[in-house]
């Protein structure tokens with residue numbers, strides 16, 4: 001059986017969006033989460049199995065803000081008054097919207113390519129998902145998601161890694 005990774009839908013989608021970069025640099029984050037290593041695993045194995053998890057996923061596991069499975073991080077909502085200030089509440093809103101759109105649910109196991117195929121059909125009108133965010137930023141997010149998807153599907157991503165000191 002293929003290796004599997006527990007992942008929140010929006011974490012996977014953010015990673016695919018990051019693949020739009022002309023020069024992708026994978027580097028550890030000061031939160032100590034696993035975005036860089038999960039990104040690498042996705043780049044190296046398109047058959048990787050994703051297990052949909054709306055709670056603390058493999059990215060959250062070593063994060064400084066993961067307190068016994070609960071994210072304690074907060075958001076700056078000064079320009080987004082309708083967004084909850086607790087990141088875990090906002091994440092759940094986004095993940096539920098993505099699940100509904102992509103017809104996935106907690107515990108589903110799907111390959112990276114299967115998720116990407118759903119995203120090809122589900123990456124339009126992101127204003128519906130991120131309706132509380134700034135519109136221009138959301139338009140740019142949609143452009144980047146489509147470009148990242150295209151780059152991933154056509155294997156045209158060149159990336160570099162920065163190792164933690």
Ligand code: SF4
Pocket residue numbers: 031033059060061063064065066070071072073087091
């Ligand atoms: S959702 Fe919270 S716990 Fe998970 S990686 Fe982000 S900040 Fe860390």
